[in-house]
Amino acid sequence: MGCGAKAPTRCHELRSGHLFQRQRERDLWGLDMLSTELGLRPPSQATIACKICDSASSLYGVVDLHRPCEFPGGARPPLSGVPVYYRRCPHCSFLFTDAFDDWKHDQFKAHIYNDGYQALDPEGLARPRNNAEIVANLWAPFKTGMRVLDFGTGDDALASVLRANGFKEAMACDAMAPDLASPQGKFDLVTCFETLEHLPDPAASVAKIIEYVAEPGAVLYSTLTLPEDFDRQGMSWWFVGPRSGNISIFSKEALSLAWARHGYRTVSFNPGTHIAFRTLPKAWGLTALQS
């Protein structure tokens, strides 16, 4: 006998606890929502144009919608049953999905950037301050004359640290809702940390960023590029995580092409951190990057 008459109270408690846990999982992960209910674009065997270079791109691999990049504390989210197919461009190797191409800003907020998202990235809240301190240190000699725009979540966290550090001007705008904020004029430096991989149309955002960059000027940005052994790792590579919002993953070639379309060069400090520019201000002493 399992939950028999001898222990009805205890059984009820267990069931209530179980139900509570299930409800919590539903709240956090959006269980029971199928692909069509979520408004995801259905996959197709037909090729579609690479979002960076327009080359015909076939399906490459698939992961569950609830797969995050990391599993804090080892906790694995329940599978959603909703497949997210990615494509890989045969020319520039860009890895991307069109599943979210019909989503609006509020759908990303509801299903990806919700309370469950923050739980998967507990260190995320400290990241803007850390990035701001890097920028503040690198550009310290020039800060009193610099305008900086943080093109990212729209959160003022990074910009406020720069202002507190004595930068002439620093402000933020939202990459997923660029029309909400309308920064005026050009900026000596535009920062864009861990943003491009989250955008369904990153090429459009590169074009938007460039509208804000002074000449001379630069874009300091981060997005992790595909590793050398990606063909071996395939979709098992940790960075392929739709639950973490990673839906547009660049190769080094794709990054170069995305900026080159606008006459920009991009130089990588490491696989995740890069600087893009047409002409760098001579005073910054980074002219070696232009050679």
Ligand SMILES: [Zn+2]
């Ligand atoms: Zn391509």
